[in-house]
Amino acid sequence: xxxxxxxxxxxxxxxxxxxxxxxxxxxxxxxxxxxxxxxxxxxxxxxxxxxxxxxxxxxxxxxxxxxxxxxxxxxxxxxxxxxxxxxxxxxxxxxxxxxxxxxxxxxxxxxxxxxxxxxxxxxxxxxxxxxxxxxxxxxxxxxxxxxxxxxxxxxxxxxxxxxxxxxxxxxxxxxxxxxxxxxxxxxxxxxxxxxxxxxxxxxxxxxxxxxxxxxxxxxxxxxxxxxxxxxxxxxxxxxxxxxxxxxxxxxxxxxxxxxxxxxxxxxxxxxxxxxxxxxxxxxxxxxxxxxxxxxxxxxxxxxxxxxxxxxxxxxxxxxxxxxxxxxxxxxx
Numbered sequence: 494x495x496x497x498x499x500x501x502x503x504x505x506x507x508x509x510x511x512x513x514x515x516x517x518x519x520x521x522x523x524x525x526x527x528x529x530x531x532x533x534x535x536x537x538x539x540x541x542x543x544x545x546x547x548x549x550x551x552x553x554x555x556x557x558x559x560x561x562x563x564x565x566x567x568x569x570x571x572x573x574x575x576x577x578x579x580x581x582x583x584x585x586x587x588x589x590x591x592x593x594x595x596x597x598x599x600x601x602x603x604x605x606x607x608x609x610x611x612x613x614x615x616x617x618x619x620x621x622x623x624x625x626x627x628x629x630x631x632x633x634x635x636x637x638x639x640x641x642x643x644x645x646x647x648x649x650x651x652x653x654x655x656x657x658x659x660x661x662x663x664x665x666x667x668x669x670x671x672x673x674x675x676x677x678x679x680x681x682x683x684x685x686x687x688x689x690x691x692x693x694x695x696x697x698x699x700x701x702x703x704x705x706x707x708x709x710x711x712x713x714x715x716x717x718x719x720x721x722x723x724x725x726x727x728x729x730x731x732x733x734x735x736x737x738x739x740x741x742x743x744x745x746x747x748x749x750x751x752x753x754x755x756x757x758x759x760x761x762x763x764x765x766x767x768x769x770x771x772x773x774x775x776x777x778x779x780x781x782x783x784x785x786x787x788x789x790x791x792x793x794x795x796x797x798x799x800x801x802x803x804x805x806x807x808x809x810x811x812x813x814x815x816x817x818x819x820x821x822x823x824x825x
Contacts, residue, residue, distance in 0.1 A: 494562060494574055495543000495590040495648040495685060496581055538600050538639030538678065540564065541646040542574055542593045543685060554616035555583040555653060556691050562593070565605040572598055578611065580691035583653050590648055591688040600641050606633040606673060608649070613667040614692060615657070621692055624657070624665035627800045627816045633673045634772055634806060640678035648674040648682075668802075672810055738769045738786030742811035746803060747787075755820045756794070763801060763817065764789045771805040794821040 542562060562575040575594040608631050613624040639645050655670040676682045736743040746752060748764040763775055766786045773780050775790040782788045792801055801817040 494541055494593045494595070495646055495682070496586060496593050496651070496688070536600055536641035537597045538641055539595055539644040540574060540598050540603075540639060541595045541644055543590045543646055543648040543682075552615055552617045552657070553584070553619075554614075554692065555657070556580055556612075556614040556616075557583055557610060557651075558612040558691070559593075560609045560611045562606070562608045564598070564603050565607070566599065566601045566603045569599060569601075571607065572596075574598070579688075580612075582689040582691075583651055585689040586651075586686075589686045590683055592685050593649075593688065595644075598639055600639045603637050603639065604634070606635075606647065606649075607631065608633075610667070610669060613665075615665055616692065622664065624667040626667050627802060630777055631669050631671065632774060632777055632804070633671060635673050635675065635808070637675040638678055643678040645678045646676040646680070646682050648676075650674055666816075668814055668816060670812065670814075672812070736766070738766065738784075740768075742768045742771065742805075742807060742809075742813070744771070744803070744805040744813040744815060746815050746817065749817060749819060752815065753818045753820075755822060757822055759794050759821065760791050761794055761819050761821075762789055762791050763803065765803060765815075767805045767813075768807065768811075771807050771811075773803065773805045775803050776801055792819070794819060796821050796823055 558578055558580040559575070560578050561573065563571045563573050565571050574596040579593060581591065581593070609629050610626055610631060611629060613626055614621055615624055633649070637645055637647055650672040652670040652672070656667055658666040658668060660666055736745065744765065744767045746763070746765045748754075748762060754761065765773075765788055767773060767782060767788065769782060769784060769786050771782060771786075773782055773788050776792060778790065780788045780790040792799070797820065799819045799821060801819060802814055803817065804812070804814040806812040
């Protein structure tokens with residue numbers, strides 16, 4: 494499994510969950526052909542996980558710590574590839590790849606990758622700050638095959654400029670945008686570099702965690718206030734054109750409006766629209782997409798703020814995620 498990084502591109506805000514199949518280079522085309530007598534139903538193959546990326550020039554380093562990486566195969570469920578904390582510096586991987594780890598796993602057709610991000614630290618203007626990670630579990634959907642006695646690599650390509658959200662005084666939000674590139678069994682892939690570890694505590698100031706802002710309260714208007722003391726009602730913006738579900742890839746949230754809500758019930762129905770060919774998950778639970786691109790999912794809430802992540806992706810590599818905040822007040 495390898496890690497990579499890139500500067501991204503495109504207009505859509507995005508996050509983890511799509512797969513693209515990397516074609517074999519011409520020079521290695523003969524090396525990746527499967528032997529005619531290969532046993533594809535038994536034995537083990539080697540899975541190599543790689544990682545490979547540049548945002549704001551004032552950001553000189555992005556340190557990502559993962560705690561666990563798993564892959565899913567039919568009948569066996571989730572299998573662990575890496576089960577330890579690993580910290581890597583993303584900006585050192587722009588245009589190159591580094592190996593996160595390898596594992597001997599049963600042969601078969603694998604369909605998903607799941608990784609846990611426990612901490613993200615950003616070096617900006619010489620200071621090291623800790624970004625808020627709304628959802629620590631990231632799921633990538635796609636297909637790759639392990640063949641007996643062959644090595645298959647998958648590369649987690651982080652798009653740093655899309656993954657980092659600078660909220661100014663509120664600090665950074667890290668919503669990972671990752672593309673999953675897959676090699677054919679036996680393909681060697683590009684050369685890799687050594688993995689860069691975490692920051693040096695002796696030379697960089699200690700990290701500070703940015704706390705999420707408190708929910709603002711609406712000030713009440715005193716009974717004696719005059720009409721002139723009340724701010725004028727803003728003119729509503731003209732309606733935007735509704736995206737075509739069979740056109741360009743998109744992800745819109747219909748409920749909650751503006752991505753936030755305060756409720757007094759223990760459940761909430763999230764609703765949205767996306768492209769009809771998209772795969773949608775709400776907090777890692779997949780939901781059905783209707784023929785018009787709409788989807789709905791009921792989430793169970795805990796008292797206080799609840800972070801809900803909606804992720805949409807397509808097999809072509811399009812991907813987008815939106816983080817919702819739903820506050821459950823019991824009234825007790």
